Amino acid sequence: MRTPIIAGNWKMHKTIKEAVDFVNEVKDKVANTDVEAVICAPFTLLKDLKEVTKGTNIKIGAQNMHFEEKGAFTGEISPLMLKEIEVDYVIIGHSERRQYFNETDETVNKKVLKALEYGIKPIVCVGETLEERETEKTKDVVKYQVEKALENVDKDRVKDIVIAYEPIWAIGTGKTASSKDANDVISYIREVVASVCGEEVSEEVRIQYGGSVKPNNVEEIMNESDIDGALVGGASLNPSDYIELVNF
Numbered sequence: 001m002r003t004p005i006i007a008g009n010w011k012m013h014k015t016i017k018e019a020v021d022f023v024n025e026v027k028d029k030v031a032n033t034d035v036e037a038v039i040c041a042p043f044t045l046l047k048d049l050k051e052v053t054k055g056t057n058i059k060i061g062a063q064n065m066h067f068e069e070k071g072a073f074t075g076e077i078s079p080l081m082l083k084e085i086e087v088d089y090v091i092i093g094h095s096e097r098r099q100y101f102n103e104t105d106e107t108v109n110k111k112v113l114k115a116l117e118y119g120i121k122p123i124v125c126v127g128e129t130l131e132e133r134e135t136e137k138t139k140d141v142v143k144y145q146v147e148k149a150l151e152n153v154d155k156d157r158v159k160d161i162v163i164a165y166e167p168i169w170a171i172g173t174g175k176t177a178s179s180k181d182a183n184d185v186i187s188y189i190r191e192v193v194a195s196v197c198g199e200e201v202s203e204e205v206r207i208q209y210g211g212s213v214k215p216n217n218v219e220e221i222m223n224e225s226d227i228d229g230a231l232v233g234g235a236s237l238n239p240s241d242y243i244e245l246v247n248f
């Protein structure tokens with residue numbers, strides 16, 4: 001059985017006070033769920049979030065990291081630094097990082113390998129552009145992205161990776177893939193994982209859908225057979241929406 005995982009991606013939002021207030025407001029209301037509840041926050045919030053979520057079932061993630069442990073990489077944060085504050089997850093290869101910050105499938109793979117080495121679970125984002133969808137390249141695109149992300153990863157560690165299928169045209173646009181379309185792509189991603197790592201591993205890997213998930217569509221999405229969770233941007237910023245998402 002795969003434990004469902006609902007992860008908020010706060011992107012570049014919230015001050016420390018806003019983040020702490022958020023957790024204090026939601027923590028009791030997300031306590032009785034079988035879902036794994038995660039908040040992926042800007043670096044400046046992570047230490048305080050780890051403190052304020054102690055004794056709750058909320059896990060904390062970063063939104064990016066470098067693949068080197070230390071060095072002359074001005075402005076970057078290393079896996080060692082995230083490990084020091086016991087961050088649970090790290091988003092890798094979000095489409096905004098690919099689009100605005102030159103993230104490539106090669107750097108995604110290096111980061112996945114490093115995150116696993118440091119005991120941080122990667123949430124690896126894959127997904128097609130609108131043009132790729134319209135020209136029926138979705139499967140080719142996600143296959144390549146998933147295969148590259150998993151290159152040289154020890155098969156025993158693949159179950160620690162969460163894959164987030166996020167069609168780029170659905171992120172922050174209010175457009176969602178239909179739950180059936182999302183499920184079709186996600187079951188295809190599971191086939192790709194099976195071809196790389198074997199069926200058994202593929203049955204353990206959790207694959208989320210992301211792209212304009214809201215309290216009013218989360219249940220339909222989560223009812224699909226292969227969808228194990230959601231990566232949620234905009235709606236995760238609002239405490240009452242986050243509570244509804246986690247208790248779908």
Ligand code: PEP
Pocket residue numbers: 009166170171172173174210211212213231232233234235
């Ligand atoms: C995201 O940031 O990963 C995302 C899916 O955003 P939104 O839910 O706002 O579309």
